[in-house]
Amino acid sequence: MKNQLKNTRIDQTSFQDEMSIMRQSQGEKVERENTVQFVNKSNLPRTALLMLLIVGLISAAVVFFTKGNTTEPVLPIPSATPQVINQQESDIEKQMKLLETIVEEADPSNNNLPLPPISYDLSISKTE
Amino acid sequence: MTRKSSILPIVLSSIFVISICSFVFSQNAVAQDSASPSVEPASIPEPATDIFPSYLQSLEQYRQNEQQFKIAKQQYLQLGTLAALEEVTQRSKQAQLTRNTILDYYFQLLMHAFSRTDGIELGEKNLELDRITFILSFLKTQKASLTIAETYQELDTLNTVLGGNQENIETVAYETLILKKMGQLQTSIDHLKSVSSKVYEGVEKTPENDRAYAEITRTIEQAELELNQTLAAYLEETNATASKSDTYQDYMDRLNAPYIKIKKTLNYIKELRS
Numbered sequence: 001m002k003n004q005l006k007n008t009r010i011d012q013t014s015f016q017d018e019m020s021i022m023r024q025s026q027g028e029k030v031e032r033e034n035t036v037q038f039v040n041k042s043n044l045p046r047t048a049l050l051m052l053l054i055v056g057l058i059s060a061a062v063v064f065f066t067k068g069n070t071t072e073p074v075l076p077i078p079s080a081t082p083q084v085i086n087q088q089e090s091d092i093e094k095q096m097k098l099l100e101t102i103v104e105e106a107d108p109s110n111n112n113l114p115l116p117p118i119s120y121d122l123s124i125s126k127t128e
Numbered sequence: 129m130t131r132k133s134s135i136l137p138i139v140l141s142s143i144f145v146i147s148i149c150s151f152v153f154s155q156n157a158v159a160q161d162s163a164s165p166s167v168e169p170a171s172i173p174e175p176a177t178d179i180f181p182s183y184l185q186s187l188e189q190y191r192q193n194e195q196q197f198k199i200a201k202q203q204y205l206q207l208g209t210l211a212a213l214e215e216v217t218q219r220s221k222q223a224q225l226t227r228n229t230i231l232d233y234y235f236q237l238l239m240h241a242f243s244r245t246d247g248i249e250l251g252e253k254n255l256e257l258d259r260i261t262f263i264l265s266f267l268k269t270q271k272a273s274l275t276i277a278e279t280y281q282e283l284d285t286l287n288t289v290l291g292g293n294q295e296n297i298e299t300v301a302y303e304t305l306i307l308k309k310m311g312q313l314q315t316s317i318d319h320l321k322s323v324s325s326k327v328y329e330g331v332e333k334t335p336e337n338d339r340a341y342a343e344i345t346r347t348i349e350q351a352e353l354e355l356n357q358t359l360a361a362y363l364e365e366t367n368a369t370a371s372k373s374d375t376y377q378d379y380m381d382r383l384n385a386p387y388i389k390i391k392k393t394l395n396y397i398k399e400l401r402s
């Protein structure tokens with residue numbers, strides 16, 4: 001059994017092989033799989049970091065080209081969507097209503113603060 | 129262990145990508161919001177809501193107090209007794225105090241409305257606000273004197289002091305009302321210019337619409353010219369022989385001409401938009 005184990009090429013990183021060793025050590029006969037995939041442990045974080053770096057660079061490029069000149073306001077696209085058109089219509093509608101109210105208030109015949117109707121003569125001794 | 133270490137970078141990179149995408153989208157949304165035309169909140173001067181009910185209440189109280197004073201004075205003149213004199217003195221004090229309160233509220237309301245009115249030259253506006261402040265200060269002093277006055281001589285003197293300031297009080301009130309109205313008309317013209325150009329931008333560019341917009345612009349210019357002429361005449365006028373009430377009415381009549389043009393332009397804009 002020991003010799004059999006010694007002769008078996010074991011990949012230390014493979015979970016399947018670790019289980020096989022355990023089962024074999026308990027006396028079970030385990031058929032080895034011929035196709036054992038070897039993965040280099042040390043390469044894994046590097047791959048992830050590389051992926052992250054690429055994604056980060058792509059995202060930064062997207063942000064840069066999307067924002068363009070950040071000081072200039074982004075103008076609405078001429079072929080605006082119906083929602084944008086409706087929004088503009090709604091804004092003009094609001095401005096029209098505000099304008100109507102302002103014009104009504106400006107009517108010279110409209111004075112909402114007339115002088116109070118008071119008498120300036122409340123004298124006691126003065127006879128009429 | 130190996131699976132965990134391989135999932136972690138994927139999760140991290142996914143979060144990173146999602147956060148970048150959401151940032152980009154939010155920036156676009158902000159840009160669209162800022163590019164869309166903004167609607168300013170209504171800036172129509174209205175009487176201060178907390179003072180106005182008190183002002184109306186004081187007016188009602190004054191009517192009663194004035195009526196009671198007149199009855200007491202009539203009785204005093206008929207009877208000529210000390211009791212009647214005491215009664216009329218008390219009634220005069222109450223009526224004068226209420227009258228003072230009404231004027232105080234009125235000028236506070238006027239000041240509030242005037243200060244909120246746009247379209248008035250700043251120097252002229254501040255000058256008028258100073259005049260109102262002076263009236264309010266005078267009324268404050270008058271109120272303090274009325275509160276401690278006990279005799280009919282003191283009350284009669286204070287009544288004479290207010291009567292002597294009647295012209296000044298009414299002048300300041302009417303001047304403020306004239307300037308306020310001119311400011312409101314100027315504000316209307318400014319808004320007409322802004323809204324008409326926005327409406328014109330949104331309509332089809334046909335020769336008919338072009339002519340309509342040209343007519344709108346021309347009418348606005350005429351209204352503004354007439355308003356400026358009236359304002360210039362008002363500022364030049366220093367010695368008005370007519371009473372302030374008549375002067376006020378005269379200016380309201382003069383301002384009617386630009387106002388009719390303003391109303392006309394508003395209808396033109398509605399027509400252009402439809």
